[in-house]
Amino acid sequence: QSVLTQPPSVSAAPGQKVSISCSGSSSNIGNNYVSWYQQLPGTAPKLLIYDDNKRPSGIPDRFSGSKSGTSATLGITGLQTGDEADYYCGTWDSSLSALLFGGGTKLTVL
Amino acid sequence: QVQLQESGPGLVKPSETLSLTCTVSGGSISNYYWSWIRQPPGKALEWIGYIYYSGTTKYNPSLKSRVTITVDTSKNQFTLNLRSVTAADTAVYYCAKGSYTEDYWGQGTLATVSS
Numbered sequence: 001q002s003v004l005t006q007p008p009s010v011s012a013a014p015g016q017k018v019s020i021s022c023s024g025s026s027s028n029i030g031n032n033y034v035s036w037y038q039q040l041p042g043t044a045p046k047l048l049i050y051d052d053n054k055r056p057s058g059i060p061d062r063f064s065g066s067k068s069g070t071s072a073t074l075g076i077t078g079l080q081t082g083d084e085a086d087y088y089c090g091t092w093d094s095s096l097s098a099l100l101f102g103g104g105t106k107l108t109v110l
Numbered sequence: 111q112v113q114l115q116e117s118g119p120g121l122v123k124p125s126e127t128l129s130l131t132c133t134v135s136g137g138s139i140s141n142y143y144w145s146w147i148r149q150p151p152g153k154a155l156e157w158i159g160y161i162y163y164s165g166t167t168k169y170n171p172s173l174k175s176r177v178t179i180t181v182d183t184s185k186n187q188f189t190l191n192l193r194s195v196t197a198a199d200t201a202v203y204y205c206a207k208g209s210y211t212e213d214y215w216g217q218g219t220l221a222t223v224s225s
Contacts, residue, residue, distance in 0.1 A: 002154060035211045037155075044204055044215040045155065056213060088155055092210045098170050099145075099157035099210055 003028065004089055004102035011108040012079055020074045020105045022089030028100055032092040034072040036065055039086045039104075048087075049074060079109050112137040114205050114216035122199075122223050128192040132205030132216060139163050139186045143209035146179060146190045148201040149218075156201075160209045161188055168209075195223045 005023040012018040022034065034052050037045035047056050049065035052072065064075040072089055089102040118130035132144070146158040159169035161179045169177045173192070181188040192199060200223045206212035 033210065037212075044218050045212075046215070047211065047213045050211045050213070090155070090211075096171060097168070098172075099160075101155040101157065104154045 002101065002103040003093065003096075004091065004100050006087075006089060006102035006105045008103070009106045009108065011110055013110050014079050014081060016079050017075065017077045018079060018107065020076075020087050020089075020107070022072045022074070022102050024070050024072075024091065024100075026070055027095035028070075028091050028093040029067065029072055030070040031094060034065065034067055035090045036063075036072075036074045037088045037090065038083075039088065041085070045088060076107070081109050083107060084109050112207055112214045114207065114214060116203060116205050116216045116219040118219060118221070120220060120222060122195055122221060123225050124196055124223055125194055128190070128195050128199065128203075128221055128223070130190045130203055130205075130219065130221065132188050132190075134186045134188075134207075139181065139183055139188065142207055144181070144188045145206045145208060145212055147204045147206055147212070149204070150198075150201040158190065158192075158203075162209075197223050199223050 036049040039045045052067045053065040062077045066073050086104045088104050093100050113135045115133045122128045140163045143160050145160040161167045176193045178191045202218040204218045205216045207214040
């Protein structure tokens with residue numbers, strides 16, 4: 001069981017918007033930056049969002065990140081079939097002194 | 111564009127040591143943090159630890175007693191050693207650039223623990 005809690009799965013139709021949540025505590029999300037990763041089937045994770053809401057070069061603005069208190073959210077608009085993947089949140093935990101990842105959320109674009 | 115490539119044996123016997131090397135190309139290993147992360151089949155990502163190019167390390171407390179990460183700046187490589195492995199250590203092992211945010215990842219290598 002992960003310290004960072006994500007919904008196991010979410011789904012939406014092409015063109016729609018979806019949000020993926022990541023819930024933690026004051027020792028992790030509440031006081032450290034959150035990153036989000038996309039893992040397409042059979043491939044390595046890819047950085048989508050860092051420092052809560054920043055996008056690396058080359059990541060489209062359809063992807064966005066936000067944080068409030070001890071929860072973070074990844075938003076994806078204009079869903080495409082190519083967005084079907086597992087999405088992971090990650091952040092440092094100051095109490096555990098360890099980098100944590102959420103359990104992952106499988107996105108299905110219906 | 112930084113590229114990372116993991117290498118090492120795909121099969122390790124129980125109780126032995128898993129050794130993997132990550133070779134960095136397209137940039138220098140200096141002045142950055144470098145991480146190892148693993149993913150058991152069908153499961154979530156798990157952070158193993160990171161190393162700074164100077165040799166400073168930090169490990170996952172749950173693995174700390176069995177893990178050593180080293181760096182060779184002359185070869186632009188860093189290495190993972192995981193001792194006393196069991197079947198629970200079977201996973202895809204990724205090397206990545208960064209400490210708390212990993213912006214470049216290797217393709218991953220499957221390491222299976224079996225006799």
